[in-house]
Amino acid sequence: MRMPDLTALLTATAVLTSALAFAANADEVHVLNWKGYGADEPWATEAFEKATGNKVVNDFFNSEQEMLTKLRTNPGLYDVVMINAAFNDQAMAEKLIQPIDTSKLPNYADISKDKASSPMLVHNDKVYGVPWVWGLTALAINDKSFDKPPTSIAEMWDPAHKGRVTIRDDAVEAVQFGAIATGQNINDVKDMEAVKAKLTSLMPQIKTFWSSENDWNQMVASNQIDIGTYWSGSADRAKTHFKLPVSLVIPREGAVAWLDAFSIPVGSKNVAGAEAFINYMVDPKFYVEWVTKVGAPVSANTKAVEALPEDAFNRKVMGDPAVAKRIQFQAPITDAQREAYLSLWQQLKVNVK
Amino acid sequence: MAAQVAAASRSGLRSALPLLAPAYLWLTVAIFLPLSAMVFFSLMTELPLSGKPWAFTLENYTAFFSQSLYLTLLLASLRLGLEVTLWCIIVGYPAAYVLAKVLKGRSREAIFLLVILPFWSNGLVRIFSWAMVLREGGILDTALNAVLPFKINIDLMYSYPAVIIGLVHSYVPYMVLTCYLTLQAIDDSLIEAGRSLGASRLQMLKRVIIPLSMPGLVAGAALIFVPVVGSFMEPRILGGRTGTFYGTVIEDQFVAVFNWPLGAALSFILLAVVLVILAVASPVLRRAM
Numbered sequence: 001m002r003m004p005d006l007t008a009l010l011t012a013t014a015v016l017t018s019a020l021a022f023a024a025n026a027d028e029v030h031v032l033n034w035k036g037y038g039a040d041e042p043w044a045t046e047a048f049e050k051a052t053g054n055k056v057v058n059d060f061f062n063s064e065q066e067m068l069t070k071l072r073t074n075p076g077l078y079d080v081v082m083i084n085a086a087f088n089d090q091a092m093a094e095k096l097i098q099p100i101d102t103s104k105l106p107n108y109a110d111i112s113k114d115k116a117s118s119p120m121l122v123h124n125d126k127v128y129g130v131p132w133v134w135g136l137t138a139l140a141i142n143d144k145s146f147d148k149p150p151t152s153i154a155e156m157w158d159p160a161h162k163g164r165v166t167i168r169d170d171a172v173e174a175v176q177f178g179a180i181a182t183g184q185n186i187n188d189v190k191d192m193e194a195v196k197a198k199l200t201s202l203m204p205q206i207k208t209f210w211s212s213e214n215d216w217n218q219m220v221a222s223n224q225i226d227i228g229t230y231w232s233g234s235a236d237r238a239k240t241h242f243k244l245p246v247s248l249v250i251p252r253e254g255a256v257a258w259l260d261a262f263s264i265p266v267g268s269k270n271v272a273g274a275e276a277f278i279n280y281m282v283d284p285k286f287y288v289e290w291v292t293k294v295g296a297p298v299s300a301n302t303k304a305v306e307a308l309p310e311d312a313f314n315r316k317v318m319g320d321p322a323v324a325k326r327i328q329f330q331a332p333i334t335d336a337q338r339e340a341y342l343s344l345w346q347q348l349k350v351n352v353k
Numbered sequence: 354m355a356a357q358v359a360a361a362s363r364s365g366l367r368s369a370l371p372l373l374a375p376a377y378l379w380l381t382v383a384i385f386l387p388l389s390a391m392v393f394f395s396l397m398t399e400l401p402l403s404g405k406p407w408a409f410t411l412e413n414y415t416a417f418f419s420q421s422l423y424l425t426l427l428l429a430s431l432r433l434g435l436e437v438t439l440w441c442i443i444v445g446y447p448a449a450y451v452l453a454k455v456l457k458g459r460s461r462e463a464i465f466l467l468v469i470l471p472f473w474s475n476g477l478v479r480i481f482s483w484a485m486v487l488r489e490g491g492i493l494d495t496a497l498n499a500v501l502p503f504k505i506n507i508d509l510m511y512s513y514p515a516v517i518i519g520l521v522h523s524y525v526p527y528m529v530l531t532c533y534l535t536l537q538a539i540d541d542s543l544i545e546a547g548r549s550l551g552a553s554r555l556q557m558l559k560r561v562i563i564p565l566s567m568p569g570l571v572a573g574a575a576l577i578f579v580p581v582v583g584s585f586m587e588p589r590i591l592g593g594r595t596g597t598f599y600g601t602v603i604e605d606q607f608v609a610v611f612n613w614p615l616g617a618a619l620s621f622i623l624l625a626v627v628l629v630i631l632a633v634a635s636p637v638l639r640r641a642m
Contacts, residue, residue: 065611
């Protein structure tokens with residue numbers, strides 16, 4: 001093949017693929033979310049398609065930064081995006097997401113008032129995010145290693161668990177966890193040195209750092225760890241779906257809470273479909289099925305939580321007012337803070353050597 | 354006359370062009386363009402994709418020197434590269450010798466196949482199978498305790514040795530293959546001549562076999578050392594809390610914090626260090642070749 005032909009062919013292929021990628025069908029809803037996080041459950045997308053005629057096309061991200069970049073570089077491609085409330089502010093400021101007409105979402109009225117009116121999601125009386133689920137980064141234990149579940153975060157430092165502790169390989173989470181362990185506000189860490197000292201003394205206890213649910217579950221399945229930081233929804237999934245001996249512990253010192261919400265990107269080609277999808281995601285019927293079949297965090301929809309059995313973990317424990325008092329919701333953090341946290345975390349990991 | 358030669362070589366180039374074009378086109382598209390883009394990124398304050406204002410800066414390169422962290426990690430990675438290369442020589446060279454000089458026919462093919470077999474499986478699958486073997490209560494631990502009369506506790510998982518084991522396993526075939534090729538090329542009559550002149554086995558090895566197979570050893574070592582220094586998957590999965598290396602920090606910059614400029618700058622510093630090492634070693638290598 002001569003060169004010009006080949007160039008022409010390559011250009012043609014490139015144009016064709018990008019055209020295909022951007023040719024969003026009117027009745028398609030392009031959803032951007034973490035993988036395996038509710039919105040891509042096959043039974044759920046099937047039910048939604050049957051009910052509304054909109055076909056769900058899922059795309060995934062591996063970090064909040066990646067999600068933001070995907071929104072910036074593909075304007076008009078996505079119709080629904082799942083954003084941690086702590087990042088909603090940034091997405092709005094960069095004009096990546098648009099205000100949502102909540103009157104189109106029948107289920108919006110049932111969302112708990114404190115979540116729906118969160119200043120992280122509502123700016124100038126306009127709603128930029130519909131609260132979906134919330135959960136905790138708390139502790140989870142291997143039931144085989146404990147006769148009675150611990151109540152304090154100090155358990156992580158107990159020499160009895162030396163080499164059998166795990167913590168997520170994430171700078172922000174590690175620093176916020178250190179803040180709780182030293183009795184500080186996770187969103188306003190005053191004494192960074194105390195956090196550093198506390199985490200330094202935790203390092204020798206650690207078996208390995210986990211980065212995915214699968215890592216955690218594997219280590220419990222092969223009985224390699226006793227205790228570690230874990231997400232509440234994941235602990236529920238480990239127990240319900242994978243039948244592992246895992247229990248979530250909300251230490252008396254507190255836990256990090258996060259709120260996940262759905263937003264509609266600027267330039268969405270199917271706003272009506274997006275509204276229908278978000279409404280379906282906060283629907284009690286979907287939520288109960290998600291919890292029963294797979295395991296999930298706590299819905300922001302009060303009716304959805306009430307639809308769970310009375311003794312369900314997400315209703316009984318997570319709904320306990322005493323728990324609500326000691327958890328701290330993550331607020332947005334600045335790039336400078338993020339960098340400082342990362343530098344501290346890397347230093348800690350290198351000093352282990 | 355000279356003009357004729359030049360014309361001939363030019364027409365030689367012209368007729369070779371269709372053969373060269375696919376490879377060079379591919380290299381340009383798949384390697385040169387992304388690498389140039391990375392050089393460009395490494396000099397920026399922000400990714401242009403992020404929509405934020407950006408400017409040119411050398412800050413990403415100075416970041417390497419402003420914190421002892423990166424240098425510590427780079428040295429750790431270089432040490433890892435040397436150790437893995439050394440173990441690959443210890444394990445791979447004798448195997449290559451046996452394949453080239455001792456075994457013949459069917460048995461050679463069979464053993465050869467076993468050496469290449471790991472290449473046919475996915476790298477991640479190999480690492481996860483090591484994880485099953487090395488952990489406490491894993492395959493190695495259980496098997497040894499079933500055979501041995503006393504109780505031993507083997508828990509190599511999440512440790513530095515585990516990283517070495519995983520990497521040696523991944524890269525040893527390179528050493529076997531390169532050494533096999535040069536060892537096989539050694540004329541048997543040279544070995545017979547040495548023997549008949551009274552050389553001991555050790556002398557034969559030192560004076561004839563190793564010098565003649567040096568090109569294979571050097572090529573194998575370079576093929577192994579360079580990727581191991583930048584490796585991140587094996588340390589991350591097998592190394593546990595000791596698994597932080599230069600490669601894993603670069604991966605973090607790209608995947609976890611999305612700081613591509615810093616990640617790119619760190620990668621190019623690694624590339625520069627590896628090139629310096631190869632340049633310094635090249636007189637020695639050339640003599641060996």
